[in-house]
Amino acid sequence: MTGDSSVSILPHDITVRNDDGDVLLFSWPDFVTTICEGKSCFICGRSRREVAFNDEHIVPNWTLHAFGLHQKAVTLPNGQRTVYGNYTIPCCKPCNNEMARTFEDPISALIRAGGDAVQDHIAKHGGLLPFTWMALIFLKLHLKDRRLKRHLDRRLGDDPISADYTWEHMHHLHAVARAFHINAAVACEAVGSLFVFPIDAEQTDFDLITFTDAQTMLLQLGRTGMIAVFDDSCAALSRVMWIVEKITGPVSTIQARDLAAHFAMANLDLINRPRFWTRISPDRTDVVIGGTTDSVPLFRPYDQALFGSLISAAIPVLPAVAGMNAEQARAALLAGDMNFLLDEGGGLVADHAARSSLIKKEEA
Numbered sequence: 001m002t003g004d005s006s007v008s009i010l011p012h013d014i015t016v017r018n019d020d021g022d023v024l025l026f027s028w029p030d031f032v033t034t035i036c037e038g039k040s041c042f043i044c045g046r047s048r049r050e051v052a053f054n055d056e057h058i059v060p061n062w063t064l065h066a067f068g069l070h071q072k073a074v075t076l077p078n079g080q081r082t083v084y085g086n087y088t089i090p091c092c093k094p095c096n097n098e099m100a101r102t103f104e105d106p107i108s109a110l111i112r113a114g115g116d117a118v119q120d121h122i123a124k125h126g127g128l129l130p131f132t133w134m135a136l137i138f139l140k141l142h143l144k145d146r147r148l149k150r151h152l153d154r155r156l157g158d159d160p161i162s163a164d165y166t167w168e169h170m171h172h173l174h175a176v177a178r179a180f181h182i183n184a185a186v187a188c189e190a191v192g193s194l195f196v197f198p199i200d201a202e203q204t205d206f207d208l209i210t211f212t213d214a215q216t217m218l219l220q221l222g223r224t225g226m227i228a229v230f231d232d233s234c235a236a237l238s239r240v241m242w243i244v245e246k247i248t249g250p251v252s253t254i255q256a257r258d259l260a261a262h263f264a265m266a267n268l269d270l271i272n273r274p275r276f277w278t279r280i281s282p283d284r285t286d287v288v289i290g291g292t293t294d295s296v297p298l299f300r301p302y303d304q305a306l307f308g309s310l311i312s313a314a315i316p317v318l319p320a321v322a323g324m325n326a327e328q329a330r331a332a333l334l335a336g337d338m339n340f341l342l343d344e345g346g347g348l349v350a351d352h353a354a355r356s357s358l359i360k361k362e363e364a
Helices: 028-036 061-066 093-113 115-125 128-145 167-177 235-244 253-269 304-314 326-334 357-363
Strands: 023-025 053-057 073-075 081-083 088-092 194-198 206-211 216-221 224-229 275-280 287-292
Touching: 023 275, 028 167, 053 093, 061 093, 088 093, 088 128, 093 115, 093 128, 115 128, 115 194, 115 224, 128 167, 128 194, 128 206, 128 216, 128 224, 167 275, 167 287, 194 235, 194 253, 206 253, 206 304, 216 253, 224 253, 235 253, 253 304, 304 326
Parallel strands: none
Antiparallel strands: 053 088, 073 081, 194 224, 206 216, 216 224, 275 287
16 A cells, blocks of 8 residues: 555555444455455455345346346356356345445446446446446456366366466455445546447347456447456556547447457556555545556557457357358467458458458557
């Protein structure tokens, strides 16, 4: 933590509580043991001995109702399938109710009103509400992985899906996601990239993908698409702005996934990463979450192989591509030689042609 003479300055290995015992800041060790690897409420950190619990749907319950998902199956990272209605994470009842009031009620109203309503909200109030809501979903998805076996065959070991996660990298994500609970102010530097755009929902009206290491998520709700990057202080958006500016109408779901891969790659390629901090007043009544960034973000050169790995993971089922059989198309995608977004003139394509030269030229 950093700050001036008006704030308390404590290292990240100390958990800070207010006079009522509420956690204002989890230390890195406590975040890992209590939130990531424990069985406490993922918002407040209290145990079942201290407060009543109920299950929090990882994909919010109103979303399941709105898009008829309760009995539909989600494929987990280990290949197992479970219905969305049973895809839950432990959460105490007070925090669950608080999240419903703070996020679910207003977000559901905005989504039902359409994409323009979401854009209007961001223009008037900023993007913190949808950004934090998406951060909560991303966090829940990954905390759930701690409770799921990586291998369905027990002979291959008992490691959880999250065995390779570096939980400390999600410390800031967790701080921002729970800021509402402690009434913390979130500075603009603590918030990542957020892009809201229209999607043609003829093929599907719901989609959700994550890029764990890039802390990037795509969420499609009907005709509204949202991409969020959680730890970049908006740097990724600056790198892909040349693509974003060309999106003047609805994109397909597969094009949205292509775009999300570009956001993820931009974050992975960011060299001068932001440095996040939390400031707490001496009387522990005021909390500010912020970040320190350089004036200009710097990125590594475009890596075609990296993009290929990201977009290949984002699009596991390819549509038919003109001039290629399925094996050729998959190889081209993995090599980073396929682009579903832009034609050779830089315009948004209406089909799924494989085009690569423009993307490589602009991002090089």
